[in-house]
Amino acid sequence: MPSDTNTPSSPRRRGPSFASPLHEVQNWIPAFAGMTKRLGAALLVLTLTLLAFPAAAEVETVHSPIPLNEQQEAFYKDLLPELRCLVCQNESLAESQAPLAADLRYEVRGLIAKGQNEAQIKKYLTDRYGDFVLYKPPLAPRTWVLWFGPFILLGVGLGMVFAYARRSRSASSTSAKVVVDQAALKKILDEKAP
Amino acid sequence: MIPELGHFAVILALGVALLQAIVPLLGWRRRDARLLSFAGSAAQGQFLCIAAAYACLTYCFVTKDFSVAYVAENDHSQLPLIYRITAVWGAHEGSLLLWVLILSGWTLAVSVFNRRLPLDMSALVLSVLGMVSTGFYLFILLTSSPFTRLVPAPAEGHDLNPILQDPGLAIHPPMLYMGYVGFSVAFAFAIAALITGRLDAAWARWTRPWTTTAWMFLTMGITLGSWWAYKELGWGGWWFWDPVENASFMPWLAGTALIHSLAVTEKRGLLKSWTVLLAILAFSLSLLGTFLVRSGVLVSVHAFASDPSRGTFMLAFMAVVVGGALTLFAWRAPKLITTGELQLFSREGLLLFNNLFLVIAAAAVLAGTLLPLVLDVLGITKLSVGPPYYNVVFLILIAPLFLLVGLAAVVPWKRGDWRETARRLKVPAIIAVILMVVLPFALHGRTTLLAATGALFGCWAIFAAAQDVWRRVRAKPEWRAGLRAVPRAVWGMTLAHIGLGIWALGVSGVVSFGDEKDVRLARGAETELGGYNFRFQEAGEQAGPNYTAQQGTVLVEHGGKLIATLHPQKRLYPSQGTVLTESSIDAGLMRDLYVSLGESYDDGSWSLRVYYKPMIRFIWLGGIFMFFGGLLAASDRRYRLARAAERRAIEIAEGAVA
Structure with missing residues (x-):
């Protein structure tokens, strides 16, 4: 069994990804009302899944671990504890079992595979999620006291x-x-x- | 009926606490011994009231009285009895009731053990404790009564948060509160000293055992919390610099500084106002911790702002207590005359440096805990302060403490001698340097900078502390007599310092050589970590008293031999629909093997988290050493002798008057 820090995502989350906002997904249900019962049930399950993991719906959810070379893997292991899971009380990406954390792990692996360095990855993440995602607060006037x-x-x-x-x-x-x-x-x- | 009785008992306790706060003050102004001695009776009456209230709430939990809102929220008909009893402090209202019960318990202890203190001193201490109690009773009655009824009563309770259904968490809060609240006694002594203006060696000697006892409980509480988080949260971490942890760690740092500065004040009559300030600081940080954890401000600043009554009360109460204490300090402290000379290279000088680093380390933790809250409240930004910050700043600030801890036992009071110090510390230093190189290789087969540093610091603390006892024993012709001749206070200090060294070895070991793996294993598949082979055998259903569990079986082999069978679980608590991972650990002094279950897949495979945690037990072992160090130091016969001597002196004096 290969070492794989990026736990494969749970089976119920394998499925097409929706970029559309939730209410739009819900609005589709009447449109499909005339279709067979099975499809309706499948759609209901899908909708419930999306409701349970609203954030997950925004990103790619089919994860097959991105291969990294040994050096990149070490970098990945060092970097992960410095990034915060955005939906947990207070857990890093390395620890969190939340689906969104799995997605972010996947993203970070992808960035590392593309050869981005620490600063580039952190910039990518803070541009999207703010300083909140970094456990190491940036050096700025507002953190001087720290x-x-x-x-x-x-x-x-x-x-x-x-x-x-x-x-x-x-x-x-x-x-x-x-x-x-x-x-x-x-x-x-x-x-x-x- | 019982909940109403409980509520009434709290009101009664409030009344008694008010009297306990006011009457002794009047007695002190009028020099009336009868009013002064009322404080002790009030303390005992107050304890009876609040113990009755606490018993009422426990009764409601045990009898599953869901007509009480707090019980309905935190109890369940299927909850095992032990957790029904501990569920009393499972949420906000009950925690506060436990808080005041423990505060009242400390007050009672002061009234019993301090009977031989000068009457005015002991009465004023009890008066200050009564003021603190009054604040908390008001808080309970105005914002957080656990006895409020729920109409109509639900047929079933909402259950205790499953994450709290664990023996570790059953005893962690009472221990922690014993520590938190215990600092209120040191605080009360400090305020009484400021009021009377009497701050001398005798005052320090009265205050020391109380402070050490509180510190010892806080140490144990934090250690238990760390152990609980490790086994219950499922990711093998033992400390996360979470604001909730920091809330208990800041008073610990200040309290550690306080027990050291009290030593200086007792032995040398120096640092008087600093010691008083530290006592105020330690208790203020305890209050701050209670505020942070209890107001809900940590969960979400915005949730806090939408229901601010509790948080506002706590803030106002803190402002009164801390502001009042500091005002009194500013007014009276200049009158505390310190005589005597301070040499920097002397025990008291080194202890002053110890205080400096501890207090600034606490300040760094405070900044890291509060800054994200402040920036969020002001709407500036959302910020995270986590391990990467503390691992740099905090470690820089506490590293010098390890140098100091070795010197402390060797350098004498008043004036140290470099040459004599070097002579006595030569052997521990050589041992530490050798072990710095050898130990990581011997235990783990390789080394890192952190492992070497940890071994150096840890061994230095351990052998320098042991050296002191060794020298004392050697001074006697026969070793058994020598061992007996070592005072308990010295044993206590030595044990606590050895505990610090053990802790450093544990931390550096587990951080340097710990390993982990996330794997997906089919039935019968295996994975290797840290030289151990983990074979995932099967997963099946298992029923618990109030949950159902998916239970995996993992066989651990080492060198072809089966050494452990682990049963990690994934529990479903139907009452709240909560799913919890229950890790399974093969614990050993030198290493833990830790497995927790992740997700199951359609093909019958599971994702598992496997951890190899070398020397992690040393972290808690260090805490246990510190606990027993505190116990020995607090029970030193010097304090009992001092009390006996005072008693004799007082009896003689009273006899002379009569």
């Missing part, structure tokens, strides 16, 4: 630590621990005796 914020904070924090240490050294200090502990004990004794 990429630079922690390190700026680290710089400020380190500065404060060194300043604090210098200040505390310049302030004179006696053997603090003993003084504090005795004070604490005395306080306990004092305040318990009303």
